[in-house]
Amino acid sequence: MKIRDVKLGLLAFFVLAFGSGSSRAADTIKGGELYAVHCASCHGASGISVMPNAPNFAQSESLLQPDLLLLTSIKNGKNAMPAYQGILSDHDIMDVIVYLRTLN
Numbered sequence: 001m002k003i004r005d006v007k008l009g010l011l012a013f014f015v016l017a018f019g020s021g022s023s024r025a026a027d028t029i030k031g032g033e034l035y036a037v038h039c040a041s042c043h044g045a046s047g048i049s050v051m052p053n054a055p056n057f058a059q060s061e062s063l064l065q066p067d068l069l070l071l072t073s074i075k076n077g078k079n080a081m082p083a084y085q086g087i088l089s090d091h092d093i094m095d096v097i098v099y100l101r102t103l104n
């Protein structure tokens with residue numbers, strides 16, 4: 001491995017770990033943890049829904065809406081799905097949405 005590659009690797013690490021500042025990038029790891037706690041009981045650990053009528057996140061068609069619409073549905077709840085307003089912050093929900101988009 002060349003010295004230059006090591007430097008670039010370190011730079012990438014610091015940018016990823018500390019670089020995002022106040023407008024921090026969405027956190028898929030945190031999103032995945034929140035998903036496991038709050039969502040997997042109906043939507044399935046890997047996004048293959050275990051509850052009838054719950055969308056299957058392993059199929060990308062279920063997530064064709066923009067993030068903002070998904071955020072609203074999750075905050076307000078929808079039919080059999082509970083509302084998460086007051087349980088999860090908008091920021092937490094955005095982390096979960098970014099995680100959802102990794103499932104298909």
Ligand code: HEC
Pocket residue numbers: 035038039040041042043051052053054055069070073074078079080081082084096097
């Ligand atoms: C009690 C079971 C249950 C839990 C828990 C649950 N959901 Fe749902 N979810 C549903 C059902 C059922 C629907 C389908 C609602 C409908 O369209 O009738 C749904 C729909 C959705 C949709 C699609 C909304 C739309 O507008 O099409 C998203 C996105 C979603 N859920 C995300 C989540 C996330 C993220 C969590 C965890 C924070 C979660 N759900 C927790 C049952 C659940």
